[in-house]
Amino acid sequence: MKQTAVVICPGRGSYNREELGYLARYHADKSAFLAGIDRYRRLCGQVAITELDGLSRYSPSRHGAGENASALIYACALADFTDIDREHYEIVAVTGNSMGWYLALAAAGALDQQAAIALVNTMGSMMRDGLIGGQLVYPVVYENWRPDSAAKANLAAQMERVNRLPGCQAYLSIDLGGLWVIGANTAAIDALKSSLPPIDDRYPMLLAKHAAFHTPLLQSVAQKARELLSPDLFGRPGLPLIDGRGHIWPPLATDTLALYEYTLGHQVVAPFDFSAAVEVAIKEFAPDRLILLGPGSSLGAPVGQALIRHRWLGLEDKPGFKRRQADDPFLLAMGQEDQRSRVVRQG
Structure with missing residues (x-):
């Protein structure tokens, strides 16, 4: 069958x-x-x-x-x-x-x-x-992969804060299971990378040669x-x-x-x-x-x-x-x- x-x-x-x-x-x-x-x-x-x-x-x-x-x-x-x-x-x-x-x-x-x-x-x-913007990856689940609503809220708040900075544009690009892929321009990526707490010596992760697809920047x-x-x-x-x-x-x-x-x-x-x-x-x-x-x-x-x-x-x-x-x-x-x-x- x-x-x-x-x-x-x-x-x-x-x-x-x-x-x-x-x-x-x-x-x-x-x-x-x-x-x-x-x-x-x-x-x-x-x-x-x-x-x-x-x-x-x-x-x-x-x-x-x-x-x-x-x-x-x-x-x-x-x-x-x-x-x-x-x-x-x-x-x-x-x-x-x-x-x-x-x-x-x-x-x-x-x-x-x-x-x-x-x-x-x-x-x-x-x-x-030439790339338009880039994509940054950050986890929104606990280590055991259970959903973490606080992590999502904190990441959304960080994006809102960065978007209030001059010349910065950051958007949710992909909801990828336990990860959020953020599409942003260079200024916003730099701001997020400097403010997001490092996780597992891996995140925040900048995806090489990826543009800010799935955002208004495109x-x-x-x-x-x-x-x-x-x-x-x-x-x-x-x-x-x-x-x-x-x-x-x-x-x-x-x-x-x-x-x-x-x-x-x-x-x-x-x-x-x-x-x-x-x-x-x-x-x-x-x-x-x-x-x-x-x-x-x-x-x-x-x-x-x-x-x-x-x-x-x-x-x-x-x-x-x-x-x-x-x-x-x-x-x-x-x-x-x-x-x-x-x-x-x-x-």
Whole structure:
């Protein structure tokens, strides 16, 4: 009997040193798909993703650049999507985090392959001539991943204080499980970094080569994207889509122009609520599993934190989530070898 699954697409930051060679390792059989991406990028004067993936060393400046990282992640994730064993899993919905929304559109069939690489590559290349602002990450949960309302209130208060300083603009960019991603201009980032108490020698964390997406600072990018990309690229999805507000786009009732306008409008300049997307995924579709596409598995913790927030499957804290994942994983991350083997077709 098939199990139901909601598929989650990763965003920026999921192809790192450990993922170098991901396409060669898992998807050497998908030469036609990869050649299509490389052909498009060569026409844009960009290096082929198969060449980037095949390099002997990972280069943060090269692999992490938006125009390269976005295409690499798209290729890895969509190739993973085609490897899901459809005889064992019935995919009932698709969602993603931030850039993962573009991948979700492709996985659900709202974009064909040519339209998908055009969208991913165009949006990933927007900051080639210089970043607009940046993104800062800070925790809003206790160490055991239980929600901490005081931490949220304190962080919101710090953002309000910084926004009263001359020349500072800071906004919630992504609600990411137990983390808030703050999109801000340089002055606001500097002010927040100097005022937020350090946590675990890791936070506040500035994301390298990330612009202030999902904030009003990106209004010009949204406008430029609509000038470069046509609504004709978008079609109705073949699977339900859950967007960055928790809104469901059903296959038979999706207005494709509204989908285009959300993707290149609201989604670019307003907060992306990944936590809400996970909540809708579990409560509206009640899947047997969540499948996280590769590369990497960095969304595993935010998903776990979102599940704990709603006590899904009786999960109450980080140790409980880890025990469940060890015994009978509800979240299957294709970027982890042991969990990948539970998802892909065998033979």
